[in-house]
Amino acid sequence: MSSVLKLKPARAVSGVFFLASIHTQTQISKTILQELKSPTHQTLHCLIDQCFSLKQLKLVHTQIILHGLATQVLTLGKLVSSSVQFGDLRYAHHLFDQIPQPNKFMFNHLIKGYSNSNDPTMSLLLYRRMVSAGVLPNQFTIPFVLKACSAKSCYWVGVCVHAQSIKLGMGSHVCVQNSILTVYVACGLIPSARRVFEDISERTLVSWNSMIAGYSKIGWCKEVFLLFREMQQVGLEPDVFTLVGLLSVSSKHGNLDLGRFVHCYIVITGIKTDLVVTNALVDMYAKCGRLKYAESVFDQMLDKDVVSWTCMINAYANHGLIDCALRFFNQVPVKNVVSWNSIIWCHVQEGLYGEAVELFYRMCGSGELPNDATLVAILSCCSHMGDLALGQQAHNYIYDNNIILSVTLCNAIIDMYAKCGALQTAMDIFFGMPEKNVVSWNVVIRALALHGFGKEAIEMFEKMWASGVCPDEITFTGLLSACSHSGLVDMGKRYFDMMSSTFGIYPDVEHYACMVDLLGRRGFLGEAISLIQNMPIKPDVVVWSALLGACRTYGNLAIGKQIMKQLLELGRYDSGLYVLLSNMYSESQRWDDMKNIRKILDENGIKKCRATSFIEKACRESI
Numbered sequence: 001m002s003s004v005l006k007l008k009p010a011r012a013v014s015g016v017f018f019l020a021s022i023h024t025q026t027q028i029s030k031t032i033l034q035e036l037k038s039p040t041h042q043t044l045h046c047l048i049d050q051c052f053s054l055k056q057l058k059l060v061h062t063q064i065i066l067h068g069l070a071t072q073v074l075t076l077g078k079l080v081s082s083s084v085q086f087g088d089l090r091y092a093h094h095l096f097d098q099i100p101q102p103n104k105f106m107f108n109h110l111i112k113g114y115s116n117s118n119d120p121t122m123s124l125l126l127y128r129r130m131v132s133a134g135v136l137p138n139q140f141t142i143p144f145v146l147k148a149c150s151a152k153s154c155y156w157v158g159v160c161v162h163a164q165s166i167k168l169g170m171g172s173h174v175c176v177q178n179s180i181l182t183v184y185v186a187c188g189l190i191p192s193a194r195r196v197f198e199d200i201s202e203r204t205l206v207s208w209n210s211m212i213a214g215y216s217k218i219g220w221c222k223e224v225f226l227l228f229r230e231m232q233q234v235g236l237e238p239d240v241f242t243l244v245g246l247l248s249v250s251s252k253h254g255n256l257d258l259g260r261f262v263h264c265y266i267v268i269t270g271i272k273t274d275l276v277v278t279n280a281l282v283d284m285y286a287k288c289g290r291l292k293y294a295e296s297v298f299d300q301m302l303d304k305d306v307v308s309w310t311c312m313i314n315a316y317a318n319h320g321l322i323d324c325a326l327r328f329f330n331q332v333p334v335k336n337v338v339s340w341n342s343i344i345w346c347h348v349q350e351g352l353y354g355e356a357v358e359l360f361y362r363m364c365g366s367g368e369l370p371n372d373a374t375l376v377a378i379l380s381c382c383s384h385m386g387d388l389a390l391g392q393q394a395h396n397y398i399y400d401n402n403i404i405l406s407v408t409l410c411n412a413i414i415d416m417y418a419k420c421g422a423l424q425t426a427m428d429i430f431f432g433m434p435e436k437n438v439v440s441w442n443v444v445i446r447a448l449a450l451h452g453f454g455k456e457a458i459e460m461f462e463k464m465w466a467s468g469v470c471p472d473e474i475t476f477t478g479l480l481s482a483c484s485h486s487g488l489v490d491m492g493k494r495y496f497d498m499m500s501s502t503f504g505i506y507p508d509v510e511h512y513a514c515m516v517d518l519l520g521r522r523g524f525l526g527e528a529i530s531l532i533q534n535m536p537i538k539p540d541v542v543v544w545s546a547l548l549g550a551c552r553t554y555g556n557l558a559i560g561k562q563i564m565k566q567l568l569e570l571g572r573y574d575s576g577l578y579v580l581l582s583n584m585y586s587e588s589q590r591w592d593d594m595k596n597i598r599k600i601l602d603e604n605g606i607k608k609c610r611a612t613s614f615i616e617k618a619c620r621e622s623i
Contacts, residue, residue: 058091080106084113089122102133108140115144115151123148124157137164139173146179150186158183178206185214203234209241216249221258224249240277247280251287259284279307286315306334310342317346335366341373353381357390372409379412388420411439418447438469446478454486461495473505480514484521492518513542520550525559 061079076099083092089110096102096110107130114123127145130137137145142165149158162180165171177200184193197203197211208231215223224246231238238246243262250259263281266273278301285294294315301308309332316324329335329343340363347356360378363370370378375394382391395413398405405413410433417426430436430444441464448457461479464471471479476499483492496515499505507515512535519528528547532539544563551560 061095076106081109084109089113089117089119102135104130104135104138104141107135108138108144111141111148112144115147120148120151124152124154127161131164136168139170139176142170142173142176143179146176146183149183150179153187155183155187155189158187172201174200174202174204174207178204178210181207181210185210185217188217190214190218190220203236205236205239205242208236209239209245212242212245213248216245216252219249219253221249221253221255225258225261238271240274243271243273243277244280247277247284251280251284254288256288256290259288275301275303275305275308279305279311282308282311282315286311286318289319291315291319291321306332306336306339310339313339313342313346317342317349320350322346322350322352335368337363337368337371337374340368341371341377344374344377348377348380351384353385356381372406375403375409376412379409379416383416383419386420388417388422391416391420407433407435407437407440411437411443414440414447415443418443418450423447423451423453436467436469438464438472438475441469442472442474442478445475445482449478449482449485452485454482454488454491457482457486458488458491471503471505473499473508473511476505476507477510477514480511480518484514484518487522489518489522489524509537509540509543512537512539513546516543517546517549520547521553523550523554525550525554525556529559 076095080092080095080099083089083095092110092113096106099106107126111123111126111130114120114126123145127137127141130141142161145161146158148154149161158180162171162183165173165176165180170176177196181193181196181200184190184196193211193214197207200207208227212224212227212231215227228238228242228246231242243266246262247259249255250262259281262284265271266277266281278297281297282294285291285297295312298304298308298312309328312328313325313332316322316328325343325346329339332339340359344356344359344363347353347359356377360370360374363374375398378394379391382388382394394416397403398409398413403409410429414426414429417423417429426447427444430440433440441460445457445460445464448454448460457479461471461475464475476495479495480492483489483495492515496507496511499507499511512531515531516528519525519531525547528550532543532547535543548560548563550556551563
C-alpha cells in the first residue's frame with residue numbers, strides 16, 4: 001500500500017489531492033477508491049469534503065455508485081449537503097429524491113438551500129413533506145422555513161410555523177423568534193411583530209434592526225427614533241443595517257430632522273460605515289430637498305459606485321434640474337442600465353420626449369442592453385409624441401430580441417398603440433395577454449374612452465368586474481371620462497355613486513372634474529355648479545376649468561367670469577385658462593376684454609401651450 005494511504009483518512013485524502021498536478025481528477029478518484037477496498041464513512045466524508053468543485057463532487061459520486069456504496073444514507077446525505085453548498089439545488093434535489101427515508105440533516109440542508117435561492121417556495125413544500133413524513137423539525141429548520149415565508153410574504157404559513165415552533169418547545173430560541181419577527185415585518189403586521197419583539201428575552205442586534213425596519217416600512221418615524229434610543233440605552237451599538245433603516249424612513253417621509261440626527265451620530269461617534277450607508281445619506285438629503293447637502297456628502301465619498309451617481313442624478317432630476325442631472329450622468333465612469341434608465345426617465349417626466357429617445361439611442365450604441373423599465377420609458381415617449389412608427393420599432397425590438405413580455409411591458413405597448421391611434425392593435429394585444437392586472441384593464445378602458453367608445457369602455461369595465469379584478473380609483477377616472485366623451489350622463493351618475501356605495505372608493509378631485517365635464521358637455525350647468533358647491537373637498541383648477549369649458553360651449557359668459565375669479569384666487573395662471581376666456585370674449589364680440597386678456601399673457605410672459613384638455617391631462621397623469 002502506498003505511503004500516502006498509511007496516513008489518517010483526512011490527511012490521506014489531502015495527500016492524494018496534492019497529486020492533482022500529475023493526475024486528472026478522474027484518475028485521482030479511481031486511485032483512492034481502488035486502494036481503499038473497504039472505505040469507512042469517515043473516509044468517504046473526508047473525500048467529499050476535499051472536493052473543490054461540483055464537477056469533482058460528481059466524479060466522486062460516480063465512483064461511489066460504481067463501487068456499490070450508493071446505499072449508505074450518511075454518505076448520500078453528505079453528497080446532498082455538498083451539492084447545496086456548491087449551489088446546484090437541482091442536483092441536490094435529485095440525490096435527495098433517491099433516498100427512501102431522508103433524515104433531518106438532509107431536509108435541513110435542502111430547505112436552507114432553497115430559502116436562499118430564487119425559488120423559496122420549494123422550502124415550504126419540503127417542510128410540508130418533512131412534517132408529513134414524521135421527521136420533526138429542529139431549531140435549524142424553522143429559521144430557514146420562516147425566511148422563505150418572509151420572501152414570499154406567506155402570512156398564514158408563517159403563523160402555522162410559529163405555532164408549531166411553540167408546540168415543539170422552540171418558541172424561546174432567539175434565532176427562531178428573530179425569524180418570526182422578520183415574517184411579520186415582511187407581511188406588514190407590525191403590531192404582531194412588536195408583540196414578538198417584546199417577548200424576546202435576549203434581543204440581539206438582528207431583533208432591533210428587524211423592528212426598526214418594520215416601523216420604517218410604515219413610516220412611524222417617532223417609533224423608529226425611540227427604538228434607536230432604547231437600543232443605545234441597553235448598550236447595543238448600531239450597525240450598517242440599523243443606520244440604513246433609520247435613513248430609509250427619513251428619505252421616504254422627508255423627515256430631515258431624523259436624517260440629520262443620524263448623520264450627526266455617524267460623525268460624532270466615528271462609527272464604521274460602508275458605501276451603502278453613505279449612499280443612503282445622499283438619498284436622504286436629496287429626498288428631503290437639501291441638494292447642496294447631498295452633493296457635499298457625495299463629494300466627500302472616497303469610493304463611489306453606480307448607486308452613488310444615480311442618487312445624484314435622481315436628486316436633480318426630481319427637482320426638474322435636468323442640466324445638473326445630465327452633468328452628473330456624463331461624469332459616471334461606468335454606466336449601467338440603472339443609470340441610463342434614471343436619466344431617460346427624468347427627461348420623460350419633464351416632457352422632453354425627443355431627448356429621452358436620443359438618450360436611448362446613445363444607450364444602445366454604448367452596448368448596454370435595455371430592460372423593461374427602459375422600454376416602458378421609450379414606449380411612453382412614443383405615446384406622448386403620437387409617434388406610431390417609433391412605437392412599432394420599439395415593439396419589433398422586443399420581439400426580435402426575444403424579450404419576455406411582462407404585464408407592465410404589455411400595458412405600455414397597449415397604451416402606446418391606443419394613444420397613437422391604433423386602437424384595434426391595442427385591443428388585440430390586450431385580449432392576447434395571458435395575465436392581466438388592474439392596470440391592464442385601466443389602460444384599455446381609458447383607450448376606449450379617448451377614442452369615443454364609451455359604451456365599449458363600460459362593457460370592458462363590466463367584464464373586468466366579472467373576472468374578479470377589483471377596480472381602483474384610476475379605473476373610475478377612465479370610466480367617468482368614457483361617459484363624458486360619449487355623453488352618457490345617466491351611466492356616469494350611476495358609476496359615480498357606485499364608487500363609494502359598492503366599492504368603498506371615495507371620489508377624489510379628478511372624479512369630480514370628470515363629472516363636472518360630463519354635466520357641462522350636456523349643458524347641465526346648474527347641476528354642475530351644484531355638484532361643485534357640495535364637494536367635500538376644495539375644487540381645484542381642473543374642476544373649474546371643466547366648468548369654464550362648458551360655459552364657453554354654451555356661451556354663458558356670466559358664469560365664465562365668476563369661474564375666472566375663482567381660478568385667479570387659486571393663484572393659477574395657466575395659459576390655457578387665459579386662452580379659453582379670450583376665446584369666449586372673442587365669440588361674444590367683446591374685443592376690448594379679449595385684448596386685455598392677451599395683454600396679461602404678454603406682460604407675464606405666459607406662452608400658449610399645446611392643445612390638451614385638462615380632463616385628458618388628468619387621465620394621463622393617473623395612468
